[in-house]
Structures are given as C-alpha cells and as structure tokens.
Amino acid sequence: MVSRKRTDSAINTLRMIPTKWAIVLVVLLIGYVLLQPRINQWLGWNLPSVASLVGDEKPTTKKEPKPTKEVVSKEKTSEKVSGNVAEKTSEKKSEVAQATTTKTANRTSDSGPKDSAPKNSAPKNSAPKDSAPKDSADDRIHGILKDLGRNRFESPEGLVYGPGSEEGHRLKHIERHLEDQPSRPGPHGVFDGDMKEFLVAIDRAFAMANKGAKGSSKKEDEGAVVYEATFEKPIGFLGGSDGKRRKNPALKKMRVVVRGKSVITAFPVQ
Amino acid sequence: MTSPLIYVESCPICGDGLCRIRICVTNQRLTGLVLCDECEAMWTDPSMQERIESSSSETEPSCPTCNQSLWGEQSHWASIGEVCLLGWFDRVRIAKV
Numbered sequence: 001m002v003s004r005k006r007t008d009s010a011i012n013t014l015r016m017i018p019t020k021w022a023i024v025l026v027v028l029l030i031g032y033v034l035l036q037p038r039i040n041q042w043l044g045w046n047l048p049s050v051a052s053l054v055g056d057e058k059p060t061t062k063k064e065p066k067p068t069k070e071v072v073s074k075e076k077t078s079e080k081v082s083g084n085v086a087e088k089t090s091e092k093k094s095e096v097a098q099a100t101t102t103k104t105a106n107r108t109s110d111s112g113p114k115d116s117a118p119k120n121s122a123p124k125n126s127a128p129k130d131s132a133p134k135d136s137a138d139d140r141i142h143g144i145l146k147d148l149g150r151n152r153f154e155s156p157e158g159l160v161y162g163p164g165s166e167e168g169h170r171l172k173h174i175e176r177h178l179e180d181q182p183s184r185p186g187p188h189g190v191f192d193g194d195m196k197e198f199l200v201a202i203d204r205a206f207a208m209a210n211k212g213a214k215g216s217s218k219k220e221d222e223g224a225v226v227y228e229a230t231f232e233k234p235i236g237f238l239g240g241s242d243g244k245r246r247k248n249p250a251l252k253k254m255r256v257v258v259r260g261k262s263v264i265t266a267f268p269v270q
Numbered sequence: 271m272t273s274p275l276i277y278v279e280s281c282p283i284c285g286d287g288l289c290r291i292r293i294c295v296t297n298q299r300l301t302g303l304v305l306c307d308e309c310e311a312m313w314t315d316p317s318m319q320e321r322i323e324s325s326s327s328e329t330e331p332s333c334p335t336c337n338q339s340l341w342g343e344q345s346h347w348a349s350i351g352e353v354c355l356l357g358w359f360d361r362v363r364i365a366k367v
C-alpha cells in the first residue's frame with residue numbers, strides 16, 4: 001500500500017517537470033536498475049535496489065559479512081594508504097582483528113579462510129585423521145606416514161606434513177594435485193595415482209634430489225628449498241588452463257617445496 | 271555464481287602457483303601483499319620486485335605488519351574493492367574459476 005502511494009506521488013512529481021528532464025530522470029533510473037546489482041557485486045557495496053527504495057523489498061543485507069570487506073567498503077572515515085598498508089582511522093573495530101589475537105589461535109582455528117578460491121568442506125586440520133586410510137599394523141597414515149602427534153606426519157625420508165596452507169593441512173593442500181583444475185589460470189601439475197603413490201613419489205623425488213641424481217636439482221629460496229627430480233616414466237600430466245590448451249602433456253618431473261623438514265607443496269612439473 | 275580469482279601472474283618460484291593478493295586486517299590496519307597460493311612465496315606489491323623474507327623455521331607465511339599467520343582468520347584473498355583500495359587494480363588479472 002505504502003509503495004503504491006509512493007509510486008503515485010513520484011508520477012505526479014514527474015508530471016510537474018519539463019519533458020526533457022523527465023526523460024533524463026527515467027534514463028538515469030533505468031541505468032541505476034541495471035547497474036545496481038553489478039556495482040554491488042564488483043565493489044562489494046550494498047546499494048539498495050529500486051524495489052527496496054519504493055518499499056516493495058528490503059535492502060539486501062549480507063548474512064555473513066566479511067569484516068574486512070566491511071572495513072573497506074562501509075567505512076565513512078578517512079583511510080591512509082601508504083605502500084602496501086592501508087590504515088583505518090575509524091573508531092569502528094574490525095571483528096576479525098578483535099577475534100584473532102595470537103598466531104597459535106590462528107593455526108588451531110577450525111574455520112576456513114575467506115577467499116575466492118574453491119572451498120573445501122572439511123574442517124581445517126582434520127583431513128589426515130578423518131579421511132586418510134591407516135595401516136592397521138602400525139597405524140601409519142596412507143600406509144607410509146608416521147604419526148608424530150599434533151597432526152604432524154612423517155614420511156620414511158623424513159619429510160613432515162603438518163598443519164598449514166589455505167586448506168588447513170599440507171596433506172589436504174597437496175591433494176589438490178590429484179585432480180585437474182582446467183579452469184585455473186596457468187599450469188596445474190596433476191599426479192596420476194592415489195595419495196599413497198603420490199607420497200611415495202614425493203619421497204623418492206626428495207631422495208633423488210638430495211643425492212644429486214641425473215635430472216634432479218636442489219635450489220634454496222628465502223628459507224625454502226625447491227627440490228626437483230626426473231622420473232623414468234611419466235608421473236602425471238599438465239593440467240590447468242595451460243594444460244588444457246596444450247592437450248595435457250605427460251609430465252615426468254616432480255617439484256617439492258620444503259621449509260626445514262616441512263613440505264609446503266609438491267606437484268608434477270614440466 | 272563463481273567468484274573471481276584475482277592474481278598478478280604465475281609464480282616465478284614454483285611455476286605452478288598463482289601470485290594472488292592477500293589481505294591481513296589487524297587493529298584496523300589493512301595490509302596487502304602478493305602471496306603464491308602454492309609455494310607461499312611473498313612480495314611486497316604486484317611489481318614483484320621485492321620479496322618478503324621468511325625463515326625456514328616458519329611453516330606458515332606471516333604478515334609483515336602484525337606477524338600473524340596469513341592463513342589465520344584475520345587474513346583472506348583480496349576482493350576487487352580491496353585491490354582498488356590498495357591502488358593495484360590495473361596490475362592484476364581477474365579470472366573466473
């Protein structure tokens with residue numbers, strides 16, 4: 001009812017103004033109707049729809065607002081941006097900043113990262129114990145990994161898979177390389193086998209690179225070491241958008257990125 | 271609906287990762303940096319001229335401003351709005367995945 005009255009009064013107002021201005025107003029209104037959802041999507045704003053303005057619909061509110069987005073888009077106070085740091089001068093505190101106080105708390109957190117990448121439904125840090133098959137004889141994860149406690153697992157070559165990465169656990173992270181992601185930009189090395197075979201191949205590549213085997217290398221980079229080894233036969237194929245474009249060529253090399261003894265990632269490469 | 275994947279380029283260190291914009295927000299301070307989603311190499315900005323160092327004892331990348339893990343709850347991949355706020359919009363690519 002209210003919206004009907006509002007619409008009538010809007011029409012009466014339009015009648016009172018010159019035709020050319022009425023046309024301009026109508027064009028602007030149509031432009032707003034078309035662009036409002038896209039602007040909200042692109043910039044993370046929350047512009048009300050025309051329907052909500054005339055009272056037919058409530059403005060859309062995000063059920064689970066991302067605090068940082070809110071900080072960026074809804075702050076009315078000034079923002080200092082210097083280099084890679086944007087400093088807020090508002091009194092309003094970020095919920096995220098308040099909630100997270102220590103590094104330890106972050107690492108043991110159960111909630112996933114807020115991002116644009118495909119989400120993993122499994123809770124953080126739970127992957128290995130929940131989903132990985134254990135060898136009943138000696139309780140080894142995926143048949144080869146020794147449980148070190150605190151969700152850390154050691155391979156026969158001494159590589160450690162522990163909590164970390166976007167997925168919450170390194171085993172969950174490297175699992176991404178058991179499947180192709182054809183729409184992902186660039187290359188995406190895919191291992192041809194199951195998790196146990198992948199872990200065995202990673203260990204073998206690590207051992208070959210340490211021994212300086214033919215076709216292997218070991219490069220240090222800012223606290224990490226990148227190991228690479230070439231296998232006699234293909235171990236996987238090139239996926240991702242690059243792989244798709246090149247008809248998924250077979251790959252014989254494995255690259256393993258390690259910090260200390262901790263595996264950061266591993267995947268087949270060209 | 272798929273969300274856009276914002277990245278600078280494929281990672282020059284590991285060759286398989288995408289160098290993406292990571293945001294960390296602590297005490298109302300927003301830090302933006304470039305982080306490889308595979309090997310976790312870090313750069314100060316999308317020019318990728320300056321690396322952010324981390325020690326071999328660190329098993330997670332940490333924010334140069336607050337020192338907390340970049341996989342912590344206070345951190346996330348940047349939205350287009352945040353990339354604009356940092357002044358980096360013309361230096362990133364956007365892909366639908």
Ligand SMILES: [Zn+2]
Nearest residue numbers: 281284306309
């Ligand atoms: Zn990388």
Ligand SMILES: [Zn+2]
Nearest residue numbers: 294333335336
């Ligand atoms: Zn931070």
